[in-house]
Amino acid sequence: MGATRTAPPGGDPQGDSHYDANYDRLVGLLYEGALQEQPWQGALPALRDLLDADVVSLVLRPPTAHDQGVILNCVRADRGREGEADTLADPNDWQASAYREQFFSLDPFVNLPLDTVVALEDILPDKALTSSDYYLHYLKPIDLFRILGVDTAEPGGMLARLRIARRRSDAHFRQKERDLLTLLTPHLRRAIEIYARLNRTASERDVYAGAVSQLSVATIILNEQGRVLTTNEVVRALLDQADGLSLRDE
Secondary structure (H helix, E strand, O other): OOOOOOOOOOOOOHHOOHHHHHHHHHHHHHHHOOOOOOOOOOOOOHHHHHHOEEEEEEEEEEEEOOOOOEEEEEEHHOOOOHHHHOOOOOOOOOHHHHHHHHHHOOOOOOOOOOOOOHHHHHHHOOHHHHHHHHHHHHHHHOOOOOOEEEEEEOOOEEEEEEEEEEEOOOOOOHHHHHHHHHHHHHHHHHHHHHHHHHHHEEEEHHHHHHHHHHHHOOOEEHHHHHHOOEEEEHHHHHHHHHOOOOOOOO
């Protein structure tokens, strides 16, 4: 079933013209992000600006002890990245790399109920947070405190975590902001599914191409219009021989 723009209980995001005017644009950017070479390079900055956040993170593969995972970060420009206001942060920045390598195991804000918008303060009082190692050694050095999040998963099993963070001096996330994120969540889930399917298809194609190449079979993959998408090394070797085999509109 499709998501409708009816307000969930507890608020009316359409009552705020600022959010209403940007809702359709954000939905479009979420779907567009699944197709971009740098995924969600437009959606994350737009969401950061709309929700007046300091950092927006999209975890596409949660880190583990044996896998650093995949995390897309978008940081507000006035945190020393003036030239990168509308781009994703360097994945090697301390904020991302330290989380992937060490602090993910201390993060109390994981395994949220799927498709449910939750604030960190909903599950962990401020006093408990400020006395935790996660805050003292990770959040405090990067001046983050208020976090809003939602976890979603696509049918193939890919789990995505969206986190929106503000500084301690910033306002709490309002109900209208929670409601907006609730409305966006079904679209995020579908965009994640598109992204996951495209990646699986590409991986399967690479595996197939590798297996065929080992058999020394010439392989040409065409699109629906008969145009060449990819060729393997065997085909290229035959073409180099110029012995009657050629491709047009390659």
